[in-house]
Amino acid sequence: MGSAVPLLKAVGADRSAPSQWVAVGVLTLSTFLVVTSEMLPVGLLTPLADGLGISSGAAGASLTVTGLVSAVTALIVPRLLGDLDRRVVLAVAMGVLAVGNGLTVIAGGFGTLVVARIVLGVGMGAVWGMASAVATRLVAPRDTALAVSFAVSGVASASVLGVPAGTLVGNAVGWRAAFGALTALALILAAGLLLALPRLRRPAGATGDAAVGQRRSxxxxxxxxxxxxxxxxxxxxxxxxxxxxxxxxxxxxxxxxxxxxxxxxxxxxxxxxxxxxxxxxxxxxxxxxxxxxxxxxxxxxxxxxxxxxxxxxxxxxxxxxxxxxxxxxxxxxxxxxxxxxxxxxxxxxxxxxxxxxxxxxxxxxxxxxxxxxxxxxxxxxxxxxxxxxxxxxxxxxxxxxxxxxxxxxxxx
CATH class of the missing domain: 1.20.1250.20 (MFS general substrate transporter like domains)
Incomplete structure (x- = not known):
């Protein structure tokens, strides 16, 4: 597939093709999953803590670890991308998220849980940090704000739908099974991103940090x-x-x-x-x-x-x-x-x-x-x-x- 700009020209600059909205949909599901993965311990805090033999406070602290790692990752990743295909970067980040959830499944104590949440924070920060910028390149100009709204809606809907659904799964079949389901979904979405998104290199007009002058600060x-x-x-x-x-x-x-x-x-x-x-x-x-x-x-x-x-x-x-x-x-x-x-x-x-x-x-x-x-x-x-x-x-x-x-x- 070519870049996003030729894709737009193929359907006209004033409207977005259905395939472009499919790409936005897969991106939205990705933001939904990363935030669900971050917040699910809230709904499963007691069984998770009991299962690992730790206090609820210690289990809750794992959310802070994820948030801080995610914040740092979101800041750093855009500076390291260069001309890498953003589609591949997002897919790899979803793979990292799957690893984080998988480590949670096999966690045997607080130490493993912290490692799992650190890995998860890296995947989350990369996906959330890139989602809105990528969304603007997937659709026609007039649809940019709507595409960003969809991408960000995954964040909001995770609290409304993702965490309650994950909590129900955890209550029914165990908290490890809930995180196992998130692991599988992350891998599916990694493949979906590779299939649905076009190749997206460095945005047109962007330059490396070494060439950025005062005007571009x-x-x-x-x-x-x-x-x-x-x-x-x-x-x-x-x-x-x-x-x-x-x-x-x-x-x-x-x-x-x-x-x-x-x-x-x-x-x-x-x-x-x-x-x-x-x-x-x-x-x-x-x-x-x-x-x-x-x-x-x-x-x-x-x-x-x-x-x-x-x-x-x-x-x-x-x-x-x-x-x-x-x-x-x-x-x-x-x-x-x-x-x-x-x-x-x-x-x-x-x-x-x-x-x-x-x-x-x-x-x-x-x-x-x-x-x-x-x-x-x-x-x-x-x-x-x-x-x-x-x-x-x-x-x-x-x-x-x-x-x-x-x-x-x-x-x-």
């Missing part, structure tokens, strides 16, 4: 502003969302089943928010991100003020889902618009900062809950979301015109 005002917003917003979200169950239990007095339904509601609204925000951010990335920041701030504040009322808590959770569900894709499109000439590098940087902020938020939330309680935690995270909103308002915006069409048309 990523230290651009719009990039710095966007990353600042991401750090504040993602840290705020995960500081609060990590402890959403105790918040709903202590504030609204909800049962475990009611909380499960609310979290399902959150996930469904999150998927909707992903596509709504993707369509809006394709034209106005900064406005979209700032509206999402405002939505998160309002939702968390409503929980703090009126969380004792079940209806208010439900409405807040729904708003929170829509708002945060759109953050990944909208912020990604902000980054792409801010550095359209270095899409792979800016995507890797963005994913690295994003995943590091997840770890920071979970850690900070734990400190806040232990030191002050759930209500002060909610107010603190609402304040961080407002700070993200203000940072985005004060800082420079990315160029609108290049967000969804111009940069893709130029081959980036």
């Amino acid at each position: 990523l230290a651009r005002p719009a990039v710095i502003t966007g990353l600042t917003v991401v750090v504040l917003l993602v840290t705020a979200h995960f500081a609060a969302y990590t402890y959403v169950r105790p918040v709903l239990e202590s504030q609204a007095g909800l049962s475990a089943n009611a909380i499960a339904l609310l979290l399902l509601l959150y996930g469904a609204f999150g998927l909707a928010g992903n596509f709504i925000a993707g369509a809006a951010a394709g034209r106005r990335p900064r406005v979209t991100v700032l509206l999402l920041a405002a939505g998160i701030a309002v939702a968390v504040a409503v929980l703090a003020l009126f969380g004792a009322r079940a209806l208010a808590a439900g409405l807040a959770i729904a708003l929170w889902g829509v708002a945060y569900g759109g953050v990944s894709v909208a912020a990604q499109l902000w980054m792409t618009a801010a550095a359209p000439d270095r899409v792979e590098h800016i995507t890797g940087l963005y994913v690295g900062v994003f995943t590091a902020s997840i770890a920071l938020g979970a850690f900070a939330g734990g400190l806040a809950v232990e030191g002050a309680g759930v209500v002060p935690l909610l107010w603190s995270t609402a304040g961080l979301a407002v700070a993200a909103l203000l940072a985005g308002l004060v800082g420079p915006a990315p160029a609108r015109a290049r967000t969804a069409t111009t940069a893709r048309a130029e081959g980036f």
Whole structure:
């Protein structure tokens, strides 16, 4: 197969062929699987810990290991790619993910589990770090924002569908079988990526790092502003969302089943928010991100003020889902618009900062809950979301015109 550009010309520059959407679909399933692999220990924490003879806290710490390794990998991989075929790199990364899940299956203690999660983090960081940049090259220019929305939707749907499904498998036939299933699926998707994606070498117009001058530096005002917003917003979200169950239990007095339904509601609204925000951010990335920041701030504040009322808590959770569900894709499109000439590098940087902020938020939330309680935690995270909103308002915006069409048309 040829490069992505000839593939587009074969069907016309104004529309995407069905085969191109199949490629986007396989890429979306890949992001779905890597995040499901990362988060599945949440649903199987107790049996996994019991099976390995370790504490739940030690088992939970394995998620932090994966997140940190993923953050570093996402930063490094784009700088090492050169002219390698991105299709092959993604397939190899899925193979690495399969190895990580396979090591989890045979783990006999904490040491092996940590090694497994490190390997898994490498595969996850490579796939997630490249997915959005590759998605923009698989479709016609007018479909770029939608393709990115699909690729990122795999991340959101993993929490809604992947983790619950994996938990059901684990409960039925054992946690090792659940990770064994993920191993097999990763290998299938590795083959699917090789078959469905075209050959994708270095993006047209991109150059090696040694040739990158000041003009091409990523230290651009719009990039710095966007990353600042991401750090504040993602840290705020995960500081609060990590402890959403105790918040709903202590504030609204909800049962475990009611909380499960609310979290399902959150996930469904999150998927909707992903596509709504993707369509809006394709034209106005900064406005979209700032509206999402405002939505998160309002939702968390409503929980703090009126969380004792079940209806208010439900409405807040729904708003929170829509708002945060759109953050990944909208912020990604902000980054792409801010550095359209270095899409792979800016995507890797963005994913690295994003995943590091997840770890920071979970850690900070734990400190806040232990030191002050759930209500002060909610107010603190609402304040961080407002700070993200203000940072985005004060800082420079990315160029609108290049967000969804111009940069893709130029081959980036």
